[in-house]
Amino acid sequence: MAATQAASSNAGNNAFKDKEKPQAVRTANIVAARAVADAIRTSLGPRGMDKMIQTGKGETIITNDGNTMLKDMAVLHPAAKMLVDLANAQDIEAGDGTTSVVVIAGSLLGAAERLLAKGIHPTIISESFQRAAAQAVQVLQDISTPINLSDRQTLLRAAATSLSSKIVSQEPKLAPMAVDAVLKVIDQKSADNVDLKNIRMLKKVGGVIDDSEMIDGLVLQQQVVKSGGGPTRIEKARIGLIQFQLSPPKPDMENQIVVNDYRQMDKILKEERTYLLNMVKKIKKAKCNVLFIQKSILRDAVNDLSLHFLAKLNILCVKDVERDEIEFICKSTGCKPIADIDSFTEDKLGSADLIEEVSSLGSRITKVTGVKAPSAGVPKTVSIVCRGANSLILDEAERSLHDAMCVIRCLVKKKAMIPGGGAPEMAVSHSLSRTALTSSFPDSICFKAFAEALEVVPITLAENAGLNAIKVVTELRARHANGEPNVGVSIKRGGVGVMGTDGKAGEAGEGVMQPLLVSTSAIELASETVKMILRIDDIALSR
Numbered sequence: 308m309a310a311t312q313a314a315s316s317n318a319g320n321n322a323f324k325d326k327e328k329p330q331a332v333r334t335a336n337i338v339a340a341r342a343v344a345d346a347i348r349t350s351l352g353p354r355g356m357d358k359m360i361q362t363g364k365g366e367t368i369i370t371n372d373g374n375t376m377l378k379d380m381a382v383l384h385p386a387a388k389m390l391v392d393l394a395n396a397q398d399i400e401a402g403d404g405t406t407s408v409v410v411i412a413g414s415l416l417g418a419a420e421r422l423l424a425k426g427i428h429p430t431i432i433s434e435s436f437q438r439a440a441a442q443a444v445q446v447l448q449d450i451s452t453p454i455n456l457s458d459r460q461t462l463l464r465a466a467a468t469s470l471s472s473k474i475v476s477q478e479p480k481l482a483p484m485a486v487d488a489v490l491k492v493i494d495q496k497s498a499d500n501v502d503l504k505n506i507r508m509l510k511k512v513g514g515v516i517d518d519s520e521m522i523d524g525l526v527l528q529q530q531v532v533k534s535g536g537g538p539t540r541i542e543k544a545r546i547g548l549i550q551f552q553l554s555p556p557k558p559d560m561e562n563q564i565v566v567n568d569y570r571q572m573d574k575i576l577k578e579e580r581t582y583l584l585n586m587v588k589k590i591k592k593a594k595c596n597v598l599f600i601q602k603s604i605l606r607d608a609v610n611d612l613s614l615h616f617l618a619k620l621n622i623l624c625v626k627d628v629e630r631d632e633i634e635f636i637c638k639s640t641g642c643k644p645i646a647d648i649d650s651f652t653e654d655k656l657g658s659a660d661l662i663e664e665v666s667s668l669g670s671r672i673t674k675v676t677g678v679k680a681p682s683a684g685v686p687k688t689v690s691i692v693c694r695g696a697n698s699l700i701l702d703e704a705e706r707s708l709h710d711a712m713c714v715i716r717c718l719v720k721k722k723a724m725i726p727g728g729g730a731p732e733m734a735v736s737h738s739l740s741r742t743a744l745t746s747s748f749p750d751s752i753c754f755k756a757f758a759e760a761l762e763v764v765p766i767t768l769a770e771n772a773g774l775n776a777i778k779v780v781t782e783l784r785a786r787h788a789n790g791e792p793n794v795g796v797s798i799k800r801g802g803v804g805v806m807g808t809d810g811k812a813g814e815a816g817e818g819v820m821q822p823l824l825v826s827t828s829a830i831e832l833a834s835e836t837v838k839m840i841l842r843i844d845d846i847a848l849s850r
């Protein structure tokens with residue numbers, strides 16, 4: 308009796324301890340996630356390649372941006388999707404380093420796989436990795452140098468490093484533009500974050516990237532309505548932004564108006580005339596001389612008659628302003644949207660020194676310049692007009708510029724920089740390997756694995772640049788052991804070199820600097836995702 312009982316409880320235990328399935332699930336997850344990391348590995352660094360992606364709609368995207376690549380790839384496996392989300396998280400947190408974060412996560416997963424094969428429990432690995440990540444962040448903080456936002460040269464370096472891996476790396480104008488745009492919208496003394504929504508980018512095909520310009524004010528894609536003969540240039544503009552239309556109301560679809568008498572016809576026309584004239588007069592009375600009209604799907608913004616009145620009273624008119632542009636226009640000109648003619652009052656108007664329609668390189672845009680400095684609490688805004696020969700390069704230029712602005716935003720959030728080119732990863736790797744030597748299980752083995760996994764960044768940078776990766780990494784290890792934490796992969800010298808400011812023995816630095824926040828957030832987010840993937844032991848389908 309006792310024997311059978313023992314046997315049955317043993318069987319239950321065995322059924323519970325089905326070790327095969329969790330292992331299989333874990334391995335499948337790791338393989339899928341690593342496949343994603345391998346797919347974008349070749350895009351890392353200044354000599355990284357770009358990817359061409361064809362979307363379901365038939366559009367083509369050419370990009371080097373990790374987040375854009377992954378977002379547009381059709382990734383199906385749930386664990387692989389976690390890496391897509393990881394790139395997205397890095398994009399939100401730091402804006403740059405989205406390729407690095409995925410490459411690091413892939414490499415950490417590889418390390419975890421080897422540790423699992425040795426029979427170490429996944430929870431133990433993930434907890435130890437978490438401790439390693441915390442130490443990594445500490446090391447990065449130790450090698451960072453504080454910066455000052457008034458030091459424009461340093462900010463320019465950071466922006467240039469971020470742009471160096473993009474198609475537009477040769478453009479000299481973009482880095483200063485990114486720096487100036489961000490510095491314009493913040494208060495340099497007190498800022499600790501940047502709202503990039505205050506920087507508006509307008510893409511226009513035509514010309515080359517070097518024709519891109521930054522405008523201290525507002526640029527609208529819409530043109531001035533000229534058919535009524537109204538002005539196209541107004542100085543000392545008083546801007547009104549209306550959400551109603553200057554055209555007669557339309558009858559409902561099913562209604563019909565039958566007019567069988569010419570006097571009635573006359574009356575209708577007269578009504579329309581007075582209706583419109585009254586509206587335009589009210590607008591003029593509020594001393595408004597520039598009118599922006601929000602787009603409506605129900606009615607025409609203006610008709611010939613109202614345009615005629617507007618032209619007579621010398622009011623410039625821009626129609627088809629999109630709903631999502633309203634906020635930016637209000638912020639930059641200081642106007643308030645006006646929902647109906649009765650509330651059209653002077654205090655809702657914005658002002659600018661000059662508004663004019665300009666034509667450059669085959670397209671016309673409306674520029675609003677000389678916008679008054681906003682009162683305290685209202686952020687300043689700038690607009691950037693991106694130019695490019697075709698939409699593919701234009702889109703990539705916009706993404707690259709966004710990355711560069713994110714880098715400056717990182718520096719505003721956390722005012723510290725570290726050398727780039729794989730130097731920070733090597734420094735962390737060196738420190739972790741040393742800790743591993745003196746720790747007990749499991750940190751001894753897991754820290755070592757973590758340290759080796761981080762070497763993927765310099766290895767990949769070297770591989771992508773056509774260098775001998777083994778030679779570069781061993782040389783890097785030696786230099787870091789020698790107490791030179793800012794030595795990294797030098798593309799210029801075709802080997803290793805001092806990245807940031809000048810090195811130990813007076814070796815000139817290459818000025819490759821990146822924000823501390825990009826690297827710390829990459830390591831933190833990557834190890835968190837690895838922890839999540841390791842802790843999964845089953846995949847179930849839901850209805």
Ligand SMILES: Nc1ncnc2c1ncn2[C@@H]1O[C@H](COP(=O)(O)OP(=O)(O)OP(=O)(O)O)[C@@H](O)[C@H]1O
Binds near residue numbers: 355371374799
């Ligand atoms: N001139 C350079 N020399 C050596 N390494 C560089 C240089 N410029 C940038 N790097 C390194 O290249 C890496 C960044 O590459 P890249 O910009 O392609 O990817 P990312 O920043 O991780 O992702 P993404 O820009 O797509 O969001 C960083 O490790 C950076 O230090």
Ligand SMILES: [Mg+2]
Binds near residue numbers: 403404469710
């Ligand atoms: Mg980058």
